[in-house]
Structure formats: C-alpha cells, structure tokens
Amino acid sequence: MRWSLTVLAVMVTTGCTGLELLVYPSDVLRIPEDTLHNLTLSLTFNTTQAFDAALNRSGSVLVVRVVPDEEWKLKIVNTPVQFTAQEVTEAACKTVMVSGYYWGHTRLSFYLTVNHVDDQFLPGVLLRDDVVVVVDRSAKLLDSFFIMGVTLFLICNTVNMGCQLDLKLIWQVLRKPVGPVCGFLSQFAFMPGVGEAPVTGCLHTTSLTISMFQFSYLIGWLIFEDPLQRLGLFTLGCCPGGILSNFITLLFSGDLNLSVTMTFISTLSAMGMMPLWMYTLGTSLTSENNYMKVPFANLAISLVSLTVPTGIGMFIKYKRPRWAEISNRLIKPITVLILVLFGAIGAYSSYKAFLMMNGAMLLAGLIITVAGYAFGAIMSKLCCLKRDKIIAISIETAFQNAGVCFIVLKLSLPTPERYPIMGSKDGHQASSVKFMKNVTFGPIGLRTSLWG
Structure with missing residues (x-):
C-alpha cells in the first residue's frame, strides 16, 4: 500500500x-x-x-x-x-x-x-x-515486517490459546448464555452511544428512541464539533470485540472460554448489528452523498482467524494433552512478550499519530474505554456472575476491533482522488481526514488496530 x-x-x-x-x-x-x-x-x-x-x-x-x-x-x-x-x-x-x-x-x-x-x-x-x-503515511519496510510479525505471532498465540479451551465449558456457556447475552447488550446496545444529544426532526426522534442505551454516540456529540469525528467514535463503538480482548482476559485470569465464545458471537452478530446502527444513527452523521458500507468480508476473515487457530489448539489439546500442559505454562509470558514487543514497535512506527492526538481525542478514548469496562462489570454483577466471567465481559466490552472500524471508514468516505477537496459539499471531505485520524489513531483505535 x-x-x-x-x-x-x-x-x-x-x-x-x-x-x-x-x-x-x-x-x-x-x-x-x-x-x-x-x-x-x-x-x-x-x-x-x-x-x-x-x-x-x-x-x-x-x-x-x-x-x-x-x-x-x-x-x-x-x-x-x-x-x-x-x-x-x-x-x-x-x-x-x-x-x-x-x-x-x-x-x-x-x-x-x-x-x-x-x-x-x-x-x-x-x-x-x-x-x-x-x-499521508508512506509505506515503510518496518511496517511490512511489523505486520508480518504481528500476524505470525497472533496465529501462534491464538493456537496456544486454543490449547487452554475446554469444549465442554464452551458448550455450557452456550446452553446457559447469560454471559454472552450480557456481553451482547453491553457491546451492541450500550457502546455505540447512551442517548442522543438534543436534536430535532422525525429521523432524529426515531434515533433517540433506538439509542436509549448507547454511549459512544453521546460522547462523540458532547466532545467533538465535527459530525464526522462523532461518526468515527460512534463507528468504533459499533465494532465487535477482537482477539486482543481474549489475550487481555487470559492475562487477568478471566474466563477464557467465555471470552472466546463472546468474541465469536459478537463478530457474527456484527454482520447484523453494524448495519442496523450504521443505517440509523450513522446516517445522521454523514452527508447525503455518503453511504456507510459494512465490511462483511473482513468480519468473516476475523471469524476465520479466530476459529481456525483456536480449533487447531483444541485439537492439539485433545491429541497431545502433554503439549497443552506445556502451553499452559508458557502462554502468559508469551502473551506479555507479544503485547510489549509489538506495542513498542507499533508505537515507534506510528509515533506521529501520538503527536497528532489532541485533548479531545484522548478524553473521548479514555471515557469510552472506562465506560466499557464499567458497564460490562455492572451488567455482569447484576446477573450474579462470578468474578472470572465479570472480567471477561468487561474486557470484551471495552476492547473493540478497530481494524473493522478502519475498513468501514475507508469504504464509506470519499477520498481526495475521487473529487477535488474544495469541491466537496459542506467541506466534509476535509473533515474526513481528521475523522480518519481520530478513529485510526485515537487512544482506542491505535491500541486495538495493532492487534486486530
């Protein structure tokens, strides 16, 4: 690229x-x-x-x-x-x-x-x-090595994570899906946005009713003046969880079986929930010439990248229990090493992104992250779930898959090559540059985009 x-x-x-x-x-x-x-x-x-x-x-x-x-x-x-x-x-x-x-x-x-x-x-x-x-950013050799390295280590560690899963426990989660339901409500009802700010008009009244329990929409409205920056935060809030949430759950001794199950369910649900929010609330933040496009292919790839390596890991555990025991001792140190190493390389590779962040972006990212943790924990506590399940649901709610968000933006917004910037209606094209920066390099976006 x-x-x-x-x-x-x-x-x-x-x-x-x-x-x-x-x-x-x-x-x-x-x-x-x-x-x-x-x-x-x-x-x-x-x-x-x-x-x-x-x-x-x-x-x-x-x-x-x-x-x-x-x-x-x-x-x-x-x-x-x-x-x-x-x-x-x-x-x-x-x-x-x-x-x-x-x-x-x-x-x-x-x-x-x-x-x-x-x-x-x-x-x-x-x-x-x-x-x-x-x-815009130029392609660098370090970026290519970084992407290849992250991909390789993610696949290996996801296989390693699959060795820790228990198919019987996953089946119990699906038979009594209290945890997945809590996660679903937290992910797709709360995170996209808590109540819309004061607006007028029939469409916005409908949106207000739909978004009664949403969060990122409201935070975007309160913090950002640019509608497209609001859309950036809102789109991130609509995204499902990613593999990173499984790794973090593992490190904090959460219920890994529940976490992986929720990631699979949320990614599958996103194929329906993302279009729902994009074509209701999302349309109020875009110009009439822009149509939000949901990357179904990328969501499918996310499902495959989660299920295939974890399936291989579960098969290894079934055929070679001894290997799974060794994996159990190594997975936490390896996960920490991956997060620290590639976090440092990613930060160095994208250091300009940090320099371009402003106070509003940092504040919005902090609020969304903390709110995701808090709401997931509250929902889990109200359902009388155990501590390890509360940890899993909280982390799954707070860590979105920003890679999906980036693809949505890239597919939905016009680029300078398509028509002159100064000819864009209401200056939305110029705003979209800041919008992309906010989503891709905001506190949440940068963090999760490194890990998919």
Whole structure:
C-alpha cells in the first residue's frame, strides 16, 4: 500500500490587486511523507493599468509569502518568494519547496507582502487560499515486517490459546448464555452511544428512541464539533470485540472460554448489528452523498482467524494433552512478550499519530474505554456472575476491533482522488481526514488496530 501527499490547486483571479497567482500543477500529485515537493508559482498582472505601471518599474520587487494554516504539519522550505516586476510581466515561474511531515490536510494561503509597483499597496493582501495539501503515511519496510510479525505471532498465540479451551465449558456457556447475552447488550446496545444529544426532526426522534442505551454516540456529540469525528467514535463503538480482548482476559485470569465464545458471537452478530446502527444513527452523521458500507468480508476473515487457530489448539489439546500442559505454562509470558514487543514497535512506527492526538481525542478514548469496562462489570454483577466471567465481559466490552472500524471508514468516505477537496459539499471531505485520524489513531483505535 502506498500513501501519498496530495496537492489540489485551482486558479483564482484576484482583481483587487491587479494580480493573479497561478499554482502548478493543478492536478493531483502523489508524494510520500518526508519528501520535498515543488510547487511552481507564476504571478501575473491581470489589468492593463498594473501591467503598464510595471513596465515603468521593471526593477521593482513583489514578494509572495506561503503560509500553511497548520505550520506544524508542513514545512515551506523557501518562502517568501520574490518576483521582479519584469518577471511578473513575463509570467516567469518560481518554485516553492514543500515538505509534508505530519499526516492530515493543510490549506496553503498565499499573501502578497511586498509590492513596489503600487505606491498605495498595503502589505498582507491574500492572493488565494484554495491550495490544499494532504499528507499521508508512506509505506515503510518496518511496517511490512511489523505486520508480518504481528500476524505470525497472533496465529501462534491464538493456537496456544486454543490449547487452554475446554469444549465442554464452551458448550455450557452456550446452553446457559447469560454471559454472552450480557456481553451482547453491553457491546451492541450500550457502546455505540447512551442517548442522543438534543436534536430535532422525525429521523432524529426515531434515533433517540433506538439509542436509549448507547454511549459512544453521546460522547462523540458532547466532545467533538465535527459530525464526522462523532461518526468515527460512534463507528468504533459499533465494532465487535477482537482477539486482543481474549489475550487481555487470559492475562487477568478471566474466563477464557467465555471470552472466546463472546468474541465469536459478537463478530457474527456484527454482520447484523453494524448495519442496523450504521443505517440509523450513522446516517445522521454523514452527508447525503455518503453511504456507510459494512465490511462483511473482513468480519468473516476475523471469524476465520479466530476459529481456525483456536480449533487447531483444541485439537492439539485433545491429541497431545502433554503439549497443552506445556502451553499452559508458557502462554502468559508469551502473551506479555507479544503485547510489549509489538506495542513498542507499533508505537515507534506510528509515533506521529501520538503527536497528532489532541485533548479531545484522548478524553473521548479514555471515557469510552472506562465506560466499557464499567458497564460490562455492572451488567455482569447484576446477573450474579462470578468474578472470572465479570472480567471477561468487561474486557470484551471495552476492547473493540478497530481494524473493522478502519475498513468501514475507508469504504464509506470519499477520498481526495475521487473529487477535488474544495469541491466537496459542506467541506466534509476535509473533515474526513481528521475523522480518519481520530478513529485510526485515537487512544482506542491505535491500541486495538495493532492487534486486530
């Protein structure tokens, strides 16, 4: 996969200064992060009066300064750019070097700060502000090794985890599914969002009734102003649990049989529950041109990646009980090693994501995580379940599969390559960049996306 820096530019004529600034290229360019990209500027006169004045002052200087709206994301290497009056009359070209460092979108503004051709000129005239730069992550060798390593160790450890399962206990869980029902209600009734914020309209009234016991929708509404950032948190709340929840349950001596069963049930249920929430509450957070798409294929892959390795582990336990005993002694240290090692590598590989987090994202992630633990524990306690089952349900509720969430966003939202950013309705495309950042690299999203 290759990520890129995208530049979109549209010619704008500014008549008030008698000048127009052209920025080339005007189509979409793809350049990885941390690389230099040349923007070509051409400053020309668009009135006869200004052109004639420049002919009499051919040695006069005009200076254009390029200013990003978020300077910490972009580095402008050679700004300001100086033109002579003669160069302007000849429509000469100058080059500005831009280096994208942080991921996300940034708007470039071009100001005329010096104009010796015009004696009445006031510095700081805005020539244009319609150039948008989107910096995305470039593919790195470390990322490839990281993904392959995580996949290999996850498969091995899931097989190892299967050696700890007992088919009879799993059958008991399914015969008296108090735990799975608690987990289902916590995962798909509470987590997507507790009550919708005050809204008006028939659709929102219906959504309010449906979402009476939901949480992430409300938190997103309270913390984020951008509807698409709210949608990001809401989508994460709709996702099922992942393999990470099974590992954490194992480490904290929870009921592993219940945890694996709940992960399977929640992933299977997500094929129906995610469309339900996406097409009810989710539509109130998207533009009319965006349709939420549920990644059924990825959910199916998640089921296979859970059931096949655990099935192999259970078969090993049945055929080679001695191997299962050895596995039982090794699985906790190996799980801790995997979490620490790949957590450190993932953090190093995605360190820019941490630097881009803001207080609202950290707060939202913390609230959602703590609330998931708390609600799962309360539901389990009310059902008079034992401590190990309470641990399993709490962890299963709090740890969503953010990989599924990321796929939903990627399939559902338009990208800059599909149409010009500045042409998007209500600026939703620009917002979607922040939305993706929130979901993928938020406190929950980054944590769970490392482990699937």
